[in-house]
Amino acid sequence: MWEYTDKVKELYKNPKNVGEIPDADVVVEVGSIVCGDALTLYLKLDNGKIVDAKFKTFGCGSAIASSSALTEMIKGKTVEEAAKITNKDIVEFLGGLPDQKMHCSVMGQEALEKAIKKIKGQSVEDEHEDEGAIVCQCFGVSENLIRRVINENNLTTVEEVTNYTKAGGACGSCIPKIEDIIKEELNKVKEKQDAEVAAKPMSNLKRMQLVEETIQNVIRPVLLRDGGDIELIDIDGKKVYVALRGHCANCVISDVTMKNLVQEKLHEYVEHDIQVIEVK
Amino acid sequence: MESNVIYLDNNATTMVAPEVLQAMMPFFMERYGNPSSMHDFGGDVARDVENARHSVAQMLGADYDYEIVFTSGATESDNMAILGTLQYYRDKKHIITTKVEHPAVLNLCRQLEREGYSVTYVPVDREGNLDLDFLFDSVTQDTAIVSVMYANNETGVIFPVEEIGAFCKKRGIPFHVDAVQAIGKIPVDVNKIQCDLLAISGHKFHAPKGIGVLYVRRGTRMRPLLYGGHQEKARRPGTHNVPGIIGIGKAAELVMQHLANKDEVERIKRLRDKLEDGLLSQFANAHRNGNRDRRVDNTSNIGFEFIEGEAILLYLNEKGIAASSGSACSSGSLEPSHVLRAMGVPFTSAHGSIRFSLSRYTTEEEIDYTLNIMPEVVNQLLEISPYWDSKNKKGKLIGELAR
Numbered sequence: 001m002w003e004y005t006d007k008v009k010e011l012y013k014n015p016k017n018v019g020e021i022p023d024a025d026v027v028v029e030v031g032s033i034v035c036g037d038a039l040t041l042y043l044k045l046d047n048g049k050i051v052d053a054k055f056k057t058f059g060c061g062s063a064i065a066s067s068s069a070l071t072e073m074i075k076g077k078t079v080e081e082a083a084k085i086t087n088k089d090i091v092e093f094l095g096g097l098p099d100q101k102m103h104c105s106v107m108g109q110e111a112l113e114k115a116i117k118k119i120k121g122q123s124v125e126d127e128h129e130d131e132g133a134i135v136c137q138c139f140g141v142s143e144n145l146i147r148r149v150i151n152e153n154n155l156t157t158v159e160e161v162t163n164y165t166k167a168g169g170a171c172g173s174c175i176p177k178i179e180d181i182i183k184e185e186l187n188k189v190k191e192k193q194d195a196e197v198a199a200k201p202m203s204n205l206k207r208m209q210l211v212e213e214t215i216q217n218v219i220r221p222v223l224l225r226d227g228g229d230i231e232l233i234d235i236d237g238k239k240v241y242v243a244l245r246g247h248c249a250n251c252v253i254s255d256v257t258m259k260n261l262v263q264e265k266l267h268e269y270v271e272h273d274i275q276v277i278e279v280k
Numbered sequence: 281m282e283s284n285v286i287y288l289d290n291n292a293t294t295m296v297a298p299e300v301l302q303a304m305m306p307f308f309m310e311r312y313g314n315p316s317s318m319h320d321f322g323g324d325v326a327r328d329v330e331n332a333r334h335s336v337a338q339m340l341g342a343d344y345d346y347e348i349v350f351t352s353g354a355t356e357s358d359n360m361a362i363l364g365t366l367q368y369y370r371d372k373k374h375i376i377t378t379k380v381e382h383p384a385v386l387n388l389c390r391q392l393e394r395e396g397y398s399v400t401y402v403p404v405d406r407e408g409n410l411d412l413d414f415l416f417d418s419v420t421q422d423t424a425i426v427s428v429m430y431a432n433n434e435t436g437v438i439f440p441v442e443e444i445g446a447f448c449k450k451r452g453i454p455f456h457v458d459a460v461q462a463i464g465k466i467p468v469d470v471n472k473i474q475c476d477l478l479a480i481s482g483h484k485f486h487a488p489k490g491i492g493v494l495y496v497r498r499g500t501r502m503r504p505l506l507y508g509g510h511q512e513k514a515r516r517p518g519t520h521n522v523p524g525i526i527g528i529g530k531a532a533e534l535v536m537q538h539l540a541n542k543d544e545v546e547r548i549k550r551l552r553d554k555l556e557d558g559l560l561s562q563f564a565n566a567h568r569n570g571n572r573d574r575r576v577d578n579t580s581n582i583g584f585e586f587i588e589g590e591a592i593l594l595y596l597n598e599k600g601i602a603a604s605s606g607s608a609c610s611s612g613s614l615e616p617s618h619v620l621r622a623m624g625v626p627f628t629s630a631h632g633s634i635r636f637s638l639s640r641y642t643t644e645e646e647i648d649y650t651l652n653i654m655p656e657v658v659n660q661l662l663e664i665s666p667y668w669d670s671k672n673k674k675g676k677l678i679g680e681l682a683r
Contacts (some may be wrong), residue, residue: 012594018664033667034627036588036607036616040666056666058631060590060607064664170615 004061005095011065016072019054028114031107035139037063041111050074050082062101069093070108083116086152102164106149135177138170146178150185202271208235214269219262223248233279240266243279286601286646291433291461291579291637297486303530304523315520316511329520332529339532340495341469349512350525353492354460355384357479360494361456362388364502365425372424378402378410379622381429385458407571408437408623416447425454430462434606434619434635435570436579445474460484464535465576476500482524487531491524538640549577551647552638556580558651563658565675569625569633578638583629586668586675587661592634595657601650606633
């Protein structure tokens with residue numbers, strides 16, 4: 001049994017805006033009966049504003065609730081405002097969804113996005129080209145959708161991607177490809193963070209704090225385990241003066257300790273060009 | 281005592297029979313001794329354990345009580361049967377089973393494939409009947425065991441285990457039967473089947489959860505899964521689950537009484553048919569999954585086209601009716617039931633399949649109520665479905681539906 005929120009239960013029991021709009025300005029379909037869920041969205045527009053929205057959904061309780069939520073959220077909004085709605089907003093509106101049901105909210109977002117493209121006159125024929133290659137053949141999930149959902153929801157595992165998009169949930173042959181995509185997206189995020197860090201020089205105060213924290217929380221515990229210890233003597237710019245204590249002080253491999261442990265950790269946690277100097 | 285829910289999910293689990301609970305009660309606080317102990321306080325309990333074993337042996341038509349090994353349930357029994365046999369016949373690396381087995385067998389076989397075994401999964405036809413010739417043709421010199429379920433949990437379809445048993449006996453191949461869904465519903469006789477091993481689970485026939493049995497024919501060669509004490513002749517060590525064993529013994533007695541009562545057996549079948557025929561005649565979008573005649577009497581699996589199974593279950597749940605579904609959504613996986621897919625049931629109705637499973641406690645009022653509620657549920661969901669033309673009251677044929 002799924003743990004559905006009261007809001008989800010309310011909306012699948014008594015969904016709002018069920019039906020068709022006979023003179024709808026836009027009608028879009030996403031999903032398919034083969035995949036197990038499908039949504040048809042009807043929009044009525046007036047002067048750039050969504051004045052009515054209705055839906056028909058084939059799917060489980062959370063698919064019905066997500067569809068209903070979507071129509072409630074976009075009614076009365078301008079097309080521009082509606083375009084900003086993501087699957088996260090739908091999940092929030094519902095007070096949460098079980099992990100394995102996240103794809104229901106993504107289906108809502110997909111329908112909305114497709115509708116907005118149509119409104120803006122982008123031809124739907126171009127859509128497949130536009131959406132990039134299909135990664136998951138079983139559920140027809142495109143690379144672009146996977147990338148976007150990874151970024152918008154900070155996903156890091158294949159399981160999460162499957163929960164959000166269904167990709168990889170059937171035959172599993174696309175799982176290696178999904179792994180690659182996740183790796184690429186995570187690298188992009190990391191590169192971006194690194195670039196931000198590199199662009200902003202670290203203040204002396206910040207550096208001193210980080211050095212102290214790293215020695216205290218990362219380096220000392222390792223040395224203490226072997227009966228050794230370390231003392232921070234001074235920090236001068238990027239030069240860090242330390243003294244080894246206990247067993248380490250007389251240890252024949254103290255140079256190795258310095259290089260492999262102390263310097264490496266400070267490079268990792270503080271800055272890559274920290275210089276460690278041992279005070280005997 | 282009984283809850284208000286209309287419980288039509290008895291293939292998932294059953295209520296503990298009042299007589300069973302009553303029989304078990306003294307073994308918690310009064311007679312809690314260990315049957316392996318030397319003192320009378322424990323030793324006397326051993327007699328009750330042996331009586332329970334005798335009841336189970338009788339129910340299965342076993343020649344000897346010691347052919348009954350108590351386990352924690354059918355998952356353990358199935359694993360013990362297959363792994364225990366493979367451990368003994370170490371040079372044989374081929375297993376034959378079916379595409380529609382319970383995960384207890386199917387996932388074990390998948391794991392064994394990773395470990396280097398080859399597994400033949402025998403297919404079924406559109407009605408869920410086993411391709412017997414395929415099975416017979418699959419046997420090789422390397423075949424270590426044939427494992428086939430007696431009745432399918434989703435459709436209730438009964439497999440010809442007696443023919444398979446006769447074949448295996450002739451070829452000298454160990455034959456294991458997963459009889460979890462047959463027990464209590466049809467007579468199960470290990471000598472008619474001529475199987476070497478047979479698994480059952482207590483909670484499917486009104487005993488509690490956590491107790492099962494593996495029938496092991498005298499002379500069957502196998503190794504234990506667990507090592508420990510001498511219990512169950514060291515075939516399944518571990519202190520006896522005494523209350524569970526007493527419970528399954530009592531439940532076995534009740535099964536024998538029940539199956540001897542033709543009127544009662546007929547009553548369940550009549551109620552199942554009333555429900556099924558009622559649904560099929562009411563809804564043009566409903567189809568039966570599985571062979572109509574060759575199946576256990578308590579199970580009905582209906583596929584509703586154009587609507588989704590989990591949604592049906594949630595709506596039924598609101599009305600106090602408990603059933604289950606082979607839909608993708610309800611299982612947490614993304615694909616519909618492996619049984620329905622093996623049968624080639626189109627996705628259009630596989631996603632909307634509902635299994636109703638009755639028990640001897642099901643009443644006519646409950647079936648009537650369900651039949652009354654279903655139109656409301658189905659029609660409400662059809663109204664929501666994009667594949668339903670509500671004006672013309674028929675399904676919309678969309679390209680994919682042809683698949």
